[in-house]
Structures are given as structure tokens and as C-alpha cells.
Amino acid sequence: MPQLVTVKVNRPDHRPIRVWVPVLPVVLVLFPVVVLVVLAAIVACVVFRIGVVRALGSAWRVISALPGAHFDIEQGRTAVLVAIR
Amino acid sequence: MTEQRKDILDMLAAGKITAEEAEQLIAALERDQAPATASHDSRPKGKVKYLRVVVDATDNGEPSRVNVRVPLQLLRAGVRLAALVPPQALVKANASLSDSGVPIDLTQLKPEQLEALVEHLDEVTVEVDSPDATVRVFCE
Structure with a gap:
């Protein structure tokens, strides 16, 4: 599971923004929202006749595989970096 | 078939070398060619992630x-x-x-x-x- 998401934004004539997001504390704070999202996903699975356990398992695999992902986009003096660890 | 291998087989056919000598020469040729072939692929063979x-x-x-x-x-x-x-x-x-x-x-x-x-x-x-x-x- 991802532990830390790093976001860096560089814009011309602005101070660079660097944000480190610790995933677990954020998920704990947003726990009620997470529960609602999971419930909505379960309802969607039932409506579209998709195996709930299989769907949740696949979604968990995707989340677990996120660490190591790295997106770095630069144009001129503007740059956005998102790194998941 | 490589040129060298063909030469060895030609010498064997002409009776200039024995079958055992031809086998040794081909084995030596394969030993020489193996590292050369491997060096073509410079990418690491480890598991990519x-x-x-x-x-x-x-x-x-x-x-x-x-x-x-x-x-x-x-x-x-x-x-x-x-x-x-x-x-x-x-x-x-x-x-x-x-x-x-x-x-x-x-x-x-x-x-x-x-x-x-x-x-x-x-x-x-x-x-x-x-x-x-x-x-x-x-x-x-």
C-alpha cells in the first residue's frame, strides 16, 4: 500500500510548492468517506452484476501496486511531479 | 550456417581433418561465438519492474x-x-x-x-x- 505521495509544483514567478502526503493518516481522517465510497462500489457491482469480492480484490491490487509510480511533467519553467512511495 | 563452420565441414569432406578434429573445431567456434552473441543485448536480464x-x-x-x-x-x-x-x-x-x-x-x-x-x-x-x-x- 502507498505510504507517501509527494507532489511538487514549480511555476514561473511563484514559489515552488512541495507537498508530502502521508497516505495512512489521510485515509484514517477520511475513513467515513472511504466507507461511503466502498459502499457505493458494492452497490455498483451488484447493479452491474460484477463479483463484489473479485472487484474489491482487483481494486486493492491496483492500490497496492501504486508504490513506485512516478509522473514528472515539465514545460518551460513549469513543472509538476507526482511520486508515490 | 556461418562461414567458419562451412569451412570446417568442407575440410572434413575433403578428408583434411578427422571427424573428431572437426567436432573440436566446431565446439571451439561455438565457445567463441557465445559471448559475442550475448553482448548484442546490452539490457540487463534481471526482472524488470x-x-x-x-x-x-x-x-x-x-x-x-x-x-x-x-x-x-x-x-x-x-x-x-x-x-x-x-x-x-x-x-x-x-x-x-x-x-x-x-x-x-x-x-x-x-x-x-x-x-x-x-x-x-x-x-x-x-x-x-x-x-x-x-x-x-x-x-x-
Whole structure:
């Protein structure tokens, strides 16, 4: 599971923004929202006749595989970096 | 058949060397050729973990760069998730793709085919060079 998401934004004539997001504390704070999202996903699975356990398992695999992902986009003096660890 | 191997077989046929000598010469030839063949592929043979997409371009005179690293595990998980897409959604996606000029039938894509594709991605390197942009897709 991802532990830390790093976001860096560089814009011309602005101070660079660097944000480190610790995933677990954020998920704990947003726990009620997470529960609602999971419930909505379960309802969607039932409506579209998709195996709930299989769907949740696949979604968990995707989340677990996120660490190591790295997106770095630069144009001129503007740059956005998102790194998941 | 290489030129040297042919020469050895010619000498054997002409009776200049014995079968045992020919065998020794061919064995020596194969020993020499093995490292040379291996050196053609300079990529590490270890298990690759990431798919990299690197784009260097120039937009309106400004250099731009896209550097994306995606874990292959994420691609595999995405393939499994995509296998859950209901058929009616695939039909709509097919229609949209066809309208956009991409006539691909997604219902014909089987998860095992996609998994096999991801498994063999480590052998894929795509390089596109144009005057304005360079695109490289590879695994590391």
C-alpha cells in the first residue's frame, strides 16, 4: 500500500510548492468517506452484476501496486511531479 | 550456417581433418561465438519492474519533458480490473472508439492475452524520433 505521495509544483514567478502526503493518516481522517465510497462500489457491482469480492480484490491490487509510480511533467519553467512511495 | 563452420565441414569432406578434429573445431567456434552473441543485448536480464515513458519535445520554442514511470505490477492489476468491465460498457466503448477512428473490438481482448502482453513488455523498446520530439518507451 502507498505510504507517501509527494507532489511538487514549480511555476514561473511563484514559489515552488512541495507537498508530502502521508497516505495512512489521510485515509484514517477520511475513513467515513472511504466507507461511503466502498459502499457505493458494492452497490455498483451488484447493479452491474460484477463479483463484489473479485472487484474489491482487483481494486486493492491496483492500490497496492501504486508504490513506485512516478509522473514528472515539465514545460518551460513549469513543472509538476507526482511520486508515490 | 556461418562461414567458419562451412569451412570446417568442407575440410572434413575433403578428408583434411578427422571427424573428431572437426567436432573440436566446431565446439571451439561455438565457445567463441557465445559471448559475442550475448553482448548484442546490452539490457540487463534481471526482472524488470517499471514501464518508462520519456517524451522530450519542444512546444512553441519551450522545451517540455514528460517522464512517467509505472510499475508493471500496476499494469497487471489494471488488466485484472479491466476484466471486470461489463460487456455493455465494452460495446459502448467500442462505438466511441469506432467514432474516433480507432476500430478496435475490446470484447475480443481476453484478459489472458493482455496479461501475456504485460509479461513480455520487458522485451519491448519503442523509440520515435522526430525533429520536434523524441519518445522512448521501455522497461527497466
